Amino acid sequence: MTLKLYGFVHSTCTRRVRTALAEKGLDVEIVPVDLAKGEQKTSSYLNDLQPFGKVPVLQDTETGIQIYESRAITQYIATKYRGQGTDLAPPESDLKAFAYYQQALSIEQSYFDPLASQIAYEKVFKARKGHGETDEARVQSLFSQLELTLEGYERVLSKQPYLAGQQLTLADLAHLPYGAFIEPFGFTELVSKFPHVQKWWEGLKARESWKKVTA
Ligand SMILES: N[C@@H](CCC(=O)N[C@@H](CS)C(=O)NCC(=O)O)C(=O)O
Structure with a gap:
């Protein structure tokens, strides 16, 4: 799958991203990060995925882009998939x-x-x-x-x-x-x-x- 989302399905920030993906009709592979077990604070997670120890993180294998911060992720989705599903953000040109x-x-x-x-x-x-x-x-x-x-x-x-x-x-x-x-x-x-x-x-x-x- 092109999009991989590191997150905890019930977390508010992961839901923010999943909502934008659903508006676009996109499938995503969820890679579960167990917040209760502190998986977001392991050194590999902090060094390789999210330096502040939070979810979610999106990986796009098509573009090689890895991005964190739910609002930035949703903007990335809105921009990359403009013209597909719901239009979620106006372009800078408008x-x-x-x-x-x-x-x-x-x-x-x-x-x-x-x-x-x-x-x-x-x-x-x-x-x-x-x-x-x-x-x-x-x-x-x-x-x-x-x-x-x-x-x-x-x-x-x-x-x-x-x-x-x-x-x-x-x-x-x-x-x-x-x-x-x-x-x-x-x-x-x-x-x-x-x-x-x-x-x-x-x-x-x-x-x-x-x-x-x-x-
Ligand atoms: N501004 C960040 C906030 C990320 C955030 O606070 N994520 C929470 C879940 S909603 C988290 O990972 N909490 C675990 C922790 O703080 O250890 C975003 O929107 O992605």
Whole structure:
């Protein structure tokens, strides 16, 4: 198989990549990396695959390219397979669309991911890593900050269906793994306060790609 993905199938970042692959209708060989056993911290993994000891990593035997960071991987997939499956990112040559796409990518990484991933850490990963109990006051504070963030999303999404404009892009899909992860801890309720955000969110979750990844 042309594409090999080192990852842990249920990990949020691996799911981000698998969603983009599914949108493109691409098959991938998953090479399991057992995070619980610390396989991502072995010296061969750190030296040969991912210097920071994280998943996922994509190897493309056709181009010889090996790349890590889930968002960079999805951009690579969107660019290499432009014209196949869902178009996930505008080209640089479309100056306006590209500018708004970069803006949307930055929104997700700056305002959404830090809060959602910290909630996931407090509620699940903290205990799993032996770092202690959930700090519920911190979770509440993170959710309050996320509410202010979603107010911004509501302003954007009341004017256009997707974060970058009229078309779905990787910037929208990038929200799925952590958004779905924190749904049971209060995200579903929070989203329901914002009609345009809710429509956008439900639309993302209903995509065949996401259903495939979470099946
Ligand atoms: N920014 C990176 C984050 C990678 C990351 O944090 N991966 C997690 C799984 S979602 C991981 O490998 N955790 C294992 C560890 O930190 O030891 C990306 O998007 O790929």
